[in-house]
Amino acid sequence: MIDAAGLRVMRAISEQGSFTAAAASLGYTQPAISQMVRRLEQRTGTVLVERVGRNVRLTEAGRVLARHAGPVLAALDAAEEEVAAIAGLRSGRVRLMAFPSASATLVPRALSLVKQRFPDVHITFTEAEPPESIAALRAGECDLAIAFAYEGTDATRGEEDLDAFVVTPLLEDEVRLAMPREHPAAHEATAHLAELAQEPWIAGCPRCRGHLVQLADAAGFRPDVAYETEDYVAVMGLVAEGLGVALIPDLILRTVHHDQVVALPMEPASRRTITALTTPDLGRVPAVRATLEALIESAGSQSTAPTVRQPEPTFSI
Amino acid sequence: MIDAAGLRVMRAISEQGSFTAAAASLGYTQPAISQMVRRLEQRTGTVLVERVGRNVRLTEAGRVLARHAGPVLAALDAAEEEVAAIAGLRSGRVRLMAFPSASATLVPRALSLVKQRFPDVHITFTEAEPPESIAALRAGECDLAIAFAYEGTDATRGEEDLDAFVVTPLLEDEVRLAMPREHPAAHEATAHLAELAQEPWIAGCPRCRGHLVQLADAAGFRPDVAYETEDYVAVMGLVAEGLGVALIPDLILRTVHHDQVVALPMEPASRRTITALTTPDLGRVPAVRATLEALIESAGSQSTAPTVRQPEPTFSI
DNA sequence: CCCATCCTATAAGCGAGCGTTATCGACCGC
DNA sequence: GCGGTCGATAACGCTCGCTTATAGGATGGG
Numbered sequence: 001m002i003d004a005a006g007l008r009v010m011r012a013i014s015e016q017g018s019f020t021a022a023a024a025s026l027g028y029t030q031p032a033i034s035q036m037v038r039r040l041e042q043r044t045g046t047v048l049v050e051r052v053g054r055n056v057r058l059t060e061a062g063r064v065l066a067r068h069a070g071p072v073l074a075a076l077d078a079a080e081e082e083v084a085a086i087a088g089l090r091s092g093r094v095r096l097m098a099f100p101s102a103s104a105t106l107v108p109r110a111l112s113l114v115k116q117r118f119p120d121v122h123i124t125f126t127e128a129e130p131p132e133s134i135a136a137l138r139a140g141e142c143d144l145a146i147a148f149a150y151e152g153t154d155a156t157r158g159e160e161d162l163d164a165f166v167v168t169p170l171l172e173d174e175v176r177l178a179m180p181r182e183h184p185a186a187h188e189a190t191a192h193l194a195e196l197a198q199e200p201w202i203a204g205c206p207r208c209r210g211h212l213v214q215l216a217d218a219a220g221f222r223p224d225v226a227y228e229t230e231d232y233v234a235v236m237g238l239v240a241e242g243l244g245v246a247l248i249p250d251l252i253l254r255t256v257h258h259d260q261v262v263a264l265p266m267e268p269a270s271r272r273t274i275t276a277l278t279t280p281d282l283g284r285v286p287a288v289r290a291t292l293e294a295l296i297e298s299a300g301s302q303s304t305a306p307t308v309r310q311p312e313p314t315f316s317i
Numbered sequence: 318m319i320d321a322a323g324l325r326v327m328r329a330i331s332e333q334g335s336f337t338a339a340a341a342s343l344g345y346t347q348p349a350i351s352q353m354v355r356r357l358e359q360r361t362g363t364v365l366v367e368r369v370g371r372n373v374r375l376t377e378a379g380r381v382l383a384r385h386a387g388p389v390l391a392a393l394d395a396a397e398e399e400v401a402a403i404a405g406l407r408s409g410r411v412r413l414m415a416f417p418s419a420s421a422t423l424v425p426r427a428l429s430l431v432k433q434r435f436p437d438v439h440i441t442f443t444e445a446e447p448p449e450s451i452a453a454l455r456a457g458e459c460d461l462a463i464a465f466a467y468e469g470t471d472a473t474r475g476e477e478d479l480d481a482f483v484v485t486p487l488l489e490d491e492v493r494l495a496m497p498r499e500h501p502a503a504h505e506a507t508a509h510l511a512e513l514a515q516e517p518w519i520a521g522c523p524r525c526r527g528h529l530v531q532l533a534d535a536a537g538f539r540p541d542v543a544y545e546t547e548d549y550v551a552v553m554g555l556v557a558e559g560l561g562v563a564l565i566p567d568l569i570l571r572t573v574h575h576d577q578v579v580a581l582p583m584e585p586a587s588r589r590t591i592t593a594l595t596t597p598d599l600g601r602v603p604a605v606r607a608t609l610e611a612l613i614e615s616a617g618s619q620s621t622a623p624t625v626r627q628p629e630p631t632f633s634i
Numbered sequence: 635c636c637c638a639t640c641c642t643a644t645a646a647g648c649g650a651g652c653g654t655t656a657t658c659g660a661c662c663g664c
Numbered sequence: 665g666c667g668g669t670c671g672a673t674a675a676c677g678c679t680c681g682c683t684t685a686t687a688g689g690a691t692g693g694g
Contacts, residue, residue, distance in 0.1 A: 002397050004321050004389075005652095020670060032653055034672060039651085044397075046404040050457070050598040053481075054661045054670045057457050059602055060410055061403045068396035072321075072389055079385035080319045080361075086378045087363040093377055140367065140374045164370075281367040285376055322681095336642065349682055351643060356681085371641040371690045 001043055002065075004076055009036045011069035013049065014058055040065070089118040092287030096125045097133035098146035099205075101232065101252045102274060106146065106170065106298050113294035121287045129205055137165065137277060143288050144278045146295070148173070150211040151271045166283045168292060170299035171274040174250045175211075176263040178235070180242045183262070191264040194219040200226035200244035202235050212247050215270055232256050274299070318360055319382075321393055326353045328386035330366065331375055357382070406435040409604030413442045414450035415463035416522075418549065418569045419591060423463065423487065423615050430611035438604045446522055454482065454594060460605050461595045463612070465490070467528040468588045483600045485593045485609060487616035492528075492587040493570065493580040495553070496562040500579070508581040511536040517543035517561035519552050529564050532587055549573050591616070 012022035012033075019033040026033075041048050048062035058066060085091035098107050103125070111123055128136065130147035137145045177191040179199075185191050193215060201223040203209035209225065216223045226244050229235060232252045239246055240260035249272060253263050276295050282288050329339035329350075336350040343350075358365050365379035375383060402408035411431075415424050420442070428440055445453065447464035454462045494508040496516075502508050510532060518540040520526035526542065533540045543561050546552060549569045556563055557577035566589060570580050593612050599605050 002393060002400075004393075007393075007396065018670070029654065030671070031655085031673080035652075038672090044400045044404060046400055046603070047598050047601045050596060051671070052455070052457065052596065052598075056671080059598065060604075061400045061602070064399045064403065065396055068392055068399075072392045072396070075385060075389045075392065076319060076321070076324075079324065079382055079389070082381045082385075083319075083361045083363055083378045086381065087361060138369075140369065279367060279369065281364050281369075281376065284364045285378070286363070287377075335640095337640080346683060347642075348644080348684085352681070355643090368642070373642080 002040070004072055006036065006040050007065055007069035007072055009033060010040070010048065010058070010062060010065040011073070013037070013056065014063065014066035018055055085120075087286055089286050089290055090120050092118075092121045092285070094121065094123045094287045094291045095141065095143045096123055096146070096291060097128045097136055097142045097144070098125070099129050099133070099148065100127055100230065101249060102146045102148075103127050104255045105251055106274070106295060109298040109301070110291065110294040113297060114291050117294075118287070118290055121290060123291060130207070134165075134277065137279065143282050143285070144276060144291055144295075146170070146274065146276050148272045148274045150175075150207075150214075151273065164279065165277045166280050168276045168278075168296065169273055170276055170295055171251070173272045173274055175247050175266060175270040175272060176250055176253065177245060177266045178239050178248045178261050178263040179245045180239060181260050181262050182242065183245070186262040186264070188264065190267045192267045194221065196245050197221035197223075200224050202227045202229070202238050202244040202246040204228075204232065204235065204246075205230045208247065211270075211272075215247075215268075218268075236261050319357070321389055323353065323357050324382055324386035324389055326350060327357070327365065327375070327379060327382040328390070330354070330373065331380065331383035335372055402437075404603055406603050406607055407437050409435075409438045409602070411438065411440045411604045411608045412458065412460045413440055413463070413608060414445045414453055414459045414461070415442070416446050416450070416465065417444055417547065418566060419463045419465075420444050421572045422568055423591070423612060426615040426618070427608065427611040430614060431608050434611075435604070435607055438607060440608060447524065451482075451594060454596065460599050460602070461593060461608055461612075463487070463591065463593050465589045465591045467492075467524075467531075468590065481596065482594045483597050485595075485613065486590055487593055487612055488568070488591040490589045490591055491567045492564050492583060492589060493567055494562060494583045495556045495565045495578050495580040497556060497559045498577045498579050499559065500562070503579040503581070505581065507584045509584045511538065513562050514538035514540075517541050519544045519546070519555050519561040519563040521545075521549065521552065521563075522547045525564065528587075528589075532564070532585075535585075553578050 008026065009022065012025050013019065016022040016025055019037070020030045023030045023033045037049050044061065046061040047059050048065065050057045050059050050062075082091065096107070107125060111125065114121055114123060126133075126136075126142070128145075130145070130149075133142060133145035133147060136142035177193070177196070179186055179191070179196070185195055197216070197219070201212060203212055203223075203225045209228065212223055212225075227235075227238055229238075232248065233256055235246050235248065236256055236258040238244055240258045247266075247270075248263055250263075251274070276292055278288055278292065283292070325343065326339065329342050330336065333339040333342055336354070337347045340347045340350045354366050361378065363378040364376050365382065367374045367376050367379075399408065413424070424442060428442065431438055431440060443450075443453075443459070445462075447462070447466075450459060450462035450464060453459035494510070494513070496503050496508070496513070502512055514533070514536070518529060520529055520540075520542045526545065529540055529542075544555055546555075549565065550573055552563050552565065553573055553575040555561055557575045564583075564587070565580055567580075568591070593609055595605055595609065600609070
């Protein structure tokens with residue numbers, strides 16, 4: 001019934017003392033004010049302005065409206081400014097989820113880039129394996145998830161339907177074969193999976209283990225998984241002690257080294273694709289987009305294989 | 318740019334969880350909400366709602382708007398209610414001014430009537446002679462002024478231009494001639510002004526004195542004004558002591574009596590008209606109008622001469 | 635696995651709110 | 665008394681914002 005525009009007009013009249021001046025101060029013409037006041041008076045059923053001579057004066061009811069204008073308009077401005085800050089990257093929160101090995105490499109650099117460019121954008125980071133992060137994305141508890149899929153593995157393995165998401169490839173990550181330095185195969189240029197069929201294996205996360213089994217199956221053996229751990233530092237330690245061999249993504253090897261471990265390119269080659277996922281809507285939120293772009297840059301500067309860099313889709317709201 | 322309607326919509330979406338439910342709760346159709354959100358998103362340049370499956374979820378910016386809705390809408394409602402209270406006579410202030418003899422009679426009864434009917438209407442009363450009260454009315458320091466004009470005296474005596482006001486006659490007040498009980502003329506039915514030409518006179522307020530001089534002039538003499546006081550109790554005292562005679566309006570005589578004073582109808586008769594004045598705009602303010610009506614009633618129940626009771630003009634806003 | 639159902643998006647139409655320009659009448663200072 | 669200034673009003677037009685109608689997509693039950 002009564003809106004902010006009406007209050008703004010009443011306040012202007014109160015401050016300026018005349019319709020004409022109020023109109024000028026608001027960028028309107030005088031009749032606009034005249035009509036606006038009449039409409040307000042009709043709606044409220046009360047006289048709001050006393051026409052005295054060629055000046056005007058607010059009645060008690062008019063002063064009530066003028067008095068309320070300040071707080072209301074200030075609150076509206078505050079709301080607008082908050083939203084504008086989010087839109088202008090002077091504010092905003094991004095809830096980011098990534099799996100552990102991305103957390104160690106891609107994510108820190110991206111966070112740093114965003115912080116440097118948009119100091120007031122706040123990124124919340126949570127470590128999570130792809131199934132969980134995607135669930136969180138779906139549940140609205142996450143804005144941006146970093147996931148991976150092994151090459152050859154069906155991207156939509158049935159476990160996840162990614163149609164609803166915007167999937168941005170970040171990095172092609174080569175999977176290498178890690179073995180003790182003393183291992184006979186350690187001196188060759190590339191390692192052949194089939195040659196290690198008899199070795200005990202050390203597997204990582206469930207999906208990594210699945211990938212191993214899948215590759216081994218293609219190579220004609222069933223791996224003897226002796227150890228399972230999601231901690232790649234532990235994997236390296238186990239390998240170094242000669243307790244087994246393991247598949248390790250190249251991305252890990254840049255942060256986790258071990259003198260006694262050799263990680264060779266593998267034959268047949270296997271790679272995993274690291275992707276960023278978000279929803280189409282969230283992908284248009286400035287802070288999310290800025291974070292995504294930082295992730296792309298971060299990935300570009302550390303790719304092994306040439307990054308499949310898809311141009312940012314242009315969204316129009 | 319952003320208005321209260323937009324905030325209301327965002328809040329409804331936030332509370333209801335879907336456009337359809339929000340539309341229902343606001344009495345709109347679903348497309349109205351859909352479009353409203355789109356408009357808001359265009360204006361703010363940000364995504365406000367995340368479309369997820371067949372539900373929707375607010376983004377950070379959307380939650381900002383929804384969060385601001387409460388205070389803003391509450392303030393608007395408060396403003397509306399305050400104005401409605403004034404319009405509905407559940408509130409409101411009337412600044413009333415009256416000259417002394419009206420203060421003693423007309424006003425108290427009217428105040429009582431208003432208080433009884435509209436307990437929350439607050440009337441401020443200030444005693445003032447007509448020139449001052451009319452100036453106050455003109456200056457916006459008064460909403461309703463009770464004035465009087467002597468019959469025969471030009472209503473617009475040059476001193477006041479009453480065109481700008483709504484003038485409501487309240488009472489015809491007969492002017493009597495007060496003299497000591499022992500005065501030779503005190504036993505007659507009516508007093509003749511000319512017969513008292515030689516007496517010393519006691520005059521009241523400046524306008525009353527002017528009226529006296531005018532009447533005397535018509536009767537062919539110039540009164541010897543021995544005393545001047547605006548206090549009618551004092552006038553009565555002076556008359557009682559035989560220090561002079563005086564013109565006293567009948568209205569006064571109902572509250573101020575004196576055993577030793579006789580107040581006779583006068584020949585030629587003279588009356589004053591007591592009127593209520595306000596501006597056309599203020600006359601449409603409910604509380605002012607209620608007070609005016611109470612004054613009319615108050616006058617009607619104590620008129621000497623038949624009250625010229627003009628029907629209330631009907632205003633349409 | 636398909637269908638019924640619920641949701642949102644979009645198109646088209648329309649009415650009214652709300653602004654403009656033009657003009658008038660009233661008031662006030664010079 | 666006259667001109668400048670202010671408010672009211674009429675006439676006009678546009679845009680905003682709601683409606684109805686309809687399509688498309690997600691979801692859940694039979």
